[in-house]
Amino acid sequence: MARDAGKIYALSTVCTHLGCTPNWLESDNKFKCPCHGSGFYKTGINFEGPAPRPLERFKITLDDDGEIVVDKTRKFQQEKGEWRDPESYITV
Amino acid sequence: MGENSAGKNGFLDKLSRTQVAKAIFRTGIPRDRRQRMMIMLNNVFLHLHPVRLPKHAVRVKYTWCMGGLSFFVFLVLTVTGILLMFYYRPTVEYAYGDIMDLKEQVPLGIMREIHRWSAHLMVITVWLHMFRVFMTGSYKPPREFNWAVGVVLLVLTMLMSFTGYLLPWDQLAIWAITVGSNMAGATPMVGTSGPGSSLLALGDVNFITSSSDARFAMIGGRFIGEAALLRFYVLHCIGLPFIIMIFMIIHFWRIRKDGGISGPT
Ligand code: HEM
Ligand code: FES
Numbered sequence: 023m024a025r026d027a028g029k030i031y032a033l034s035t036v037c038t039h040l041g042c043t044p045n046w047l048e049s050d051n052k053f054k055c056p057c058h059g060s061g062f063y064k065t066g067i068n069f070e071g072p073a074p075r076p077l078e079r080f081k082i083t084l085d086d087d088g089e090i091v092v093d094k095t096r097k098f099q100q101e102k103g104e105w106r107d108p109e110s111y112i113t114v
Numbered sequence: 115m116g117e118n119s120a121g122k123n124g125f126l127d128k129l130s131r132t133q134v135a136k137a138i139f140r141t142g143i144p145r146d147r148r149q150r151m152m153i154m155l156n157n158v159f160l161h162l163h164p165v166r167l168p169k170h171a172v173r174v175k176y177t178w179c180m181g182g183l184s185f186f187v188f189l190v191l192t193v194t195g196i197l198l199m200f201y202y203r204p205t206v207e208y209a210y211g212d213i214m215d216l217k218e219q220v221p222l223g224i225m226r227e228i229h230r231w232s233a234h235l236m237v238i239t240v241w242l243h244m245f246r247v248f249m250t251g252s253y254k255p256p257r258e259f260n261w262a263v264g265v266v267l268l269v270l271t272m273l274m275s276f277t278g279y280l281l282p283w284d285q286l287a288i289w290a291i292t293v294g295s296n297m298a299g300a301t302p303m304v305g306t307s308g309p310g311s312s313l314l315a316l317g318d319v320n321f322i323t324s325s326s327d328a329r330f331a332m333i334g335g336r337f338i339g340e341a342a343l344l345r346f347y348v349l350h351c352i353g354l355p356f357i358i359m360i361f362m363i364i365h366f367w368r369i370r371k372d373g374g375i376s377g378p379t
Contacts, residue, residue: 040293057293 023090024064031111032080032092033066039073053077067100076100079110162366164374171375176250180243184271185362187236194229195351197222202281204347206340209283233275240271252376260368263361270358277350280343288338291346295338299329 023032035043035053042057052069053062060071067076081096090112098104105111129135130142139157144150154160170176201220202212216223244264247253253261280291299305303314304327311322324336334341369375 040296042289042292057289 023092024066025114026064028114029111030082030090030114031066031105032082034078034080034094034097036078037073038068038075038077039071044077079105081109082112083109084112164370168374168377170377176378177375178242178246180239180246184236184239184243187232187239188358188362190232191229191236192355194225194232195355197225198229199351204281204343206283206343209281209343213282213284233278237271237275240268244268250376250378257368257372257376260365260372263365263368267358267361267365270354270361274350274354274358277346277354280338280346281350283343291333291338291342295329295333295342298332299324299327301328304328 023030033053037044037055037057037060039055039058039060042055044053044055044060044062046052047054051064053064053066055061055071055073058072060068060073062068062073062077065076066079068074076099079098079100081093081098083091083093085091096109098107098110126143130139136142139153141149141152141156144153151165154163154165198216201216201223203209213226216226247261247264276291276294280287296307300308302308303310304322305311306322306324306327306329308328311327312320314321324330330336332342332345333339334345
């Protein structure tokens with residue numbers, strides 16, 4: 023879960039290189055994959071290492087009680103323009 | 115027991131004349147060239163090696179003995195591997211703990227270290243062997259088929275290494291095999307994330323999905339779990355060693371049939 027520029031979104035922590043788990047590094051302000059060093063910004067956009075595309079985002083909605091619901095079966099890929107889909111984030 | 119004019123009459127000579135020794139070895143202690151030759155021909159293990167060799171064939175500078183060392187390390191791996199099988203259980207519950215116990219508690223648990231170091235060593239010796247075969251031009255006719263057999267042996271060696279890597283079930287193992295198997299998922303046509311996989315479809319029905327592609331066949335699931343561990347264990351301990359031994363037999367047989375070891379020209 024990340025919050026950036028008035029939006030909350032749920033990032034998948036499966037590296038788009040070969041599937042390891044990138045960790046959030048507070049001091050460097052980035053996600054870093056331990057396997058071959060791919061780096062991703064808080065938004066999920068890849069900026070270093072072998073990862074060919076940004077992290078995927080999951081469907082995220084607010085239910086009637088105001089709780090955040092993440093649906094991991096729906097994925098949104100930046101390179102397909104899917105991050106513009108209103109289901110891929112909630113505004114705050 | 116008659117006097118042996120050529121030799122001493124020591125304990126070994128007496129032993130070699132007993133019926134048991136004769137039944138097993140046939141030839142007594144070799145005293146001349148012919149007998150030495152007979153020893154080689156009458157023993158299933160010794161006869162793997164030719165009776166006569168050109169001088170250069172035993173020069174370490176020529177072969178680096180890398181093929182021989184690969185085979186020796188393979189034997190070490192076989193023996194230590196069998197011992198490890200008495201202890202290690204390939205389940206998500208026990209695998210990691212068993213390895214830790216082997217490292218810290220179990221008598222002769224050093225077998226695990228020997229097995230792991232030898233595994234790394236075998237990959238190195240096989241590559242060096244291939245390098246020397248290339249540098250001495252020994253892949254040229256009539257040995258081109260044995261080079262091809264060698265390539266199969268190389269791939270099998272790497273697969274042994276890959277499948278064994280998962281068995282300790284630690285973080286390194288799980289993520290290394292995650293990465294390795296995700297590569298299989300990118301195989302053209304038969305991997306879900308590979309090019310052309312969407313071509314194998316009938317109308318709307320895709321035949322290649324994440325639960326029916328090359329990666330799934332390899333790890334028996336969509337992520338590295340119990341099924342992958344068992345699959346890799348069986349391949350590592352039974353399947354691949356069986357196949358690699360068959361190819362080694364062919365490899366050694368072909369060295370002889372291709373006219374023995376190549377020579378400097
Ligand atoms: C499991 C791995 C392997 C084992 C145990 C093995 C074993 C051997 C042995 C014992 C020899 C006798 C000469 C020497 O020691 O150098 C030999 C020769 C040979 N090997 Fe291998 N080998 C293996 C893999 C390979 C590979 C990867 C290649 C090449 C692709 C290869 C190609 C050859 C050829 C062409 C010869 C004949 C060389 C000559 O006549 O000078 N082998 N191998
Ligand atoms: S799997 Fe993340 S960088 Fe390779």
